[in-house]
Amino acid sequence: MLYAARMTRRFPLLPLAALCLLTPLAQAADLRLYPSFAEVTTPPLKVEGGAVTVPFPRADWAWTVPGSLRLLGVPVTRTRVTPGMHPLQAHEGEAVRVLRGGLNLPGTLVDAGALLVQLGSGEYLTVRPDELALSTRPPSSRDVADVKVRFETGGAGEARLLYQTRALSWKPRYDLDASGGAATLHALAEIRNAGEQAFSGGADLYAGDVRLVPENVSTPASVGVGEQGFGAATTSTAGNVAQDRAVLSLGEVRGLQRYALSRPLTIGPRETQTLPFLTPKLSTFARYARVSTYFSPQNSSGRAGRFYKFTADAALPAGPLTVREDGVLVGTVGLGAATAGQLSDLSLGADPDLRFARRVTLLNTEKDSAGRTLSRSYRVTYTLTSTKSAAITTEVREQVYGQGVVVDGKAQNGNPATVVRYAAVPAGGQANVTFTVKVRGG
Incomplete structure (x- = not known):
């Protein structure tokens, strides 16, 4: 028969309290779920004879966060984690066949854990589970507890197991x-x-x-x-x-x-x-377009981006958000975590129906007595052209790097300085946004 590794959910004979602990749906547990793991507190189990053993099949143990197991309610003097026997370990030394590339190769299973086979020709070969054929049915890996966790305690009583799992x-x-x-x-x-x-x-x-x-x-x-x-x-x-x-x-x-x-x-x-x-209530909601650029004395052009913004009356954990307009899917984006009353801003990609042309004109160059440039002043003009069937509010956002930046005659704080202007672009029409920038050393 072909051996394929598959886990089933059975346990060997162990104390009843330990068996019930992880048997699916045997008793209700307390579950705390987080974005990437969960913390499980099991129902009470009786601790007798100064120790209790809990079985974890391999598939379940692989998800358990190392070091997270705690026994609550009784003092623990030692915790021992013992890996169980590999399901194929009892077949070590038996004759097997390796099915690979259309070949049927006789051999002997020499290491179950590593799936290492010594072929009849003498060579050693590591195989996959689906390449290994056995003459007798192997035990399912769920028929044994691959990992046993034994808690040695300072007394008897009721206890609960707490552990974290990434499953x-x-x-x-x-x-x-x-x-x-x-x-x-x-x-x-x-x-x-x-x-x-x-x-x-x-x-x-x-x-x-x-x-x-x-x-x-x-x-x-x-x-x-x-x-x-x-x-x-x-x-x-x-x-x-x-x-x-x-x-x-x-x-x-x-x-x-x-x-x-x-x-x-x-x-x-x-x-x-x-x-x-x-279902939080939205106190604000708006669709708008945005043009985002960096200052340069060179002309440029491109497309605007599609944006939505809203304010909810409840805290919103981060997660994917799907946007639909009149039932039509217009995009899925990541929503960042937001507190109640905080504005959420969503970018849904480029808008081919709203384009911009950015023109830059040099207005003035200021120099010192030695002829060195102290600053340059520019006029920046955006022409927004829409082929949409409805008017759209458009935000023009330009970042200007440098010290002593002046925009429309007002000194700016921060580096970069951010210029933000708005324009209502009519359906199938145009709108302009203009401002002046003075940059030291220009």
């Missing part, structure tokens, strides 16, 4: 629906389980900058995490956002935004769930 995480997604002069912002909470373990329990979501000290750990490549959840099951309950609030805001905790699920979370292996999150 479970969440992020917000936003939909901005615009029509005419109005717009509505909806937020969805996307919860993703990238691992092989199911989770169940009350869940809080935390948004913000939460950092873990790296310990040379990476996402398990064997799990095959993909942007779409590896073709896994996906559940969405976002159809009736206003009436069925699935995620409730609990306010700010030490710089993090905290939210709670209104119902317990049950999420299976490789499953993604999307829940109604927020």
